[in-house]
Amino acid sequence: MQYEGVVYRPPSEANSLILQATIGCAHNRCAFCNMYREKRFRIRKPEEIKKDIDWAEQHYPPEEIRSIFLADGNTILMKTPQLIELLQYAYRKFPYLQRATVYGASQYLARKSPQDFQDLRNAGLTRLHCGMESGSDSVLRRVNKGGTRATHIKGGLLVRNAGIELSMYYMPGLGGLDMWEEHAGESAGVLNEVNPDFIRLRTFIPIAGTPMADDYLAGKFKLMNALQVIAEIRLLIAGLEGINSLLLSDHWSNFLSLHGQMPQEKANLLRAADEALTMPLSAFRDIGMTHGTL
Numbered sequence: 001m002q003y004e005g006v007v008y009r010p011p012s013e014a015n016s017l018i019l020q021a022t023i024g025c026a027h028n029r030c031a032f033c034n035m036y037r038e039k040r041f042r043i044r045k046p047e048e049i050k051k052d053i054d055w056a057e058q059h060y061p062p063e064e065i066r067s068i069f070l071a072d073g074n075t076i077l078m079k080t081p082q083l084i085e086l087l088q089y090a091y092r093k094f095p096y097l098q099r100a101t102v103y104g105a106s107q108y109l110a111r112k113s114p115q116d117f118q119d120l121r122n123a124g125l126t127r128l129h130c131g132m133e134s135g136s137d138s139v140l141r142r143v144n145k146g147g148t149r150a151t152h153i154k155g156g157l158l159v160r161n162a163g164i165e166l167s168m169y170y171m172p173g174l175g176g177l178d179m180w181e182e183h184a185g186e187s188a189g190v191l192n193e194v195n196p197d198f199i200r201l202r203t204f205i206p207i208a209g210t211p212m213a214d215d216y217l218a219g220k221f222k223l224m225n226a227l228q229v230i231a232e233i234r235l236l237i238a239g240l241e242g243i244n245s246l247l248l249s250d251h252w253s254n255f256l257s258l259h260g261q262m263p264q265e266k267a268n269l270l271r272a273a274d275e276a277l278t279m280p281l282s283a284f285r286d287i288g289m290t291h292g293t294l
Contacts, residue, residue, distance in 0.1 A: 013069040025073030027146045031211040057093045067099035076104030080116045084123040101127040106147040109155025117162035127165040135190030136182050139175045156194035168196040172229045173204035177222035180232045188239030195243040203253040226255045226284035234273035
């Protein structure tokens with residue numbers, strides 16, 4: 001099995017076989033992120049990836065490989081026939097395989113056609129992770145995300161309409177003290193239109209060496225404290241209407257453990273946020289700055 005550099009995966013892919021189909025991230029300019037900075041984006045040759053699949057077939061009991069994650073960032077950028085070939089090969093080699101997953105930013109999702117996604121679903125692509133981060137164009141421009149509110153909606157609907165599971169990530173605190181209400185409100189609007197299977201929370205923490213950490217240290221970005229972040233999350237949840245997404249707080253960066261199915265558990269989620277907001281700020285860790293990654 002060949003890996004190049006640090007390989008990242010979502011927490012929900014902890015038990016997946018990681019296959020590095022692409023190297024790095026095609027965008028790689030998000031102001032809050034330090035992942036893939038040491039890599040130049042490229043798509044690996046199919047024969048290289050197939051060798052890794054062959055190696056895994058020889059070294060793991062077949063019943064252990066039930067899910068695969070095709071790293072690195074934005075593997076959805078692979079040409080559709082190439083990705084289909086890879087998926088079909090993996091399903092032939094791993095008889096117990098049930099799930100195949102990739103990362104995909106909305107600006108790249110929006111480039112594909114409905115038929116592309118239908119073909120990928122038929123080939124076995126079952127789940128896609130998309131870092132929405134925010135539904136506010138103002139916030140997205142400030143953090144140089146590359147996508148927009150429009151591409152979030154278009155790309156998300158393409159995935160959902162094809163029957164592929166969609167995880168959309170929301171980053172509480174990314175709007176800072178000046179744009180937190182717009183950040184939450186506009187993001188709820190995008191999520192309402194897309195209705196993803198999963199809404200996953202990843203609280204913003206400045207990472208040393210990134211442009212946003214530099215802005216924070218220079219006083220240009222006003223970081224929110226734990227209670228302010230929880231109030232923002234409450235505003236997001238309150239704005240979610242007409243969807244049946246599972247909201248998950250499945251990351252170490254979050255201050256509050258929130259897990260609930262919309263709409264059945266919306267009231268419980270709001271109640272949990274309200275209870276947390278009665279606690280003193282000292283009950284939560286300082287948001288600070290990290291020298292690691294999110």
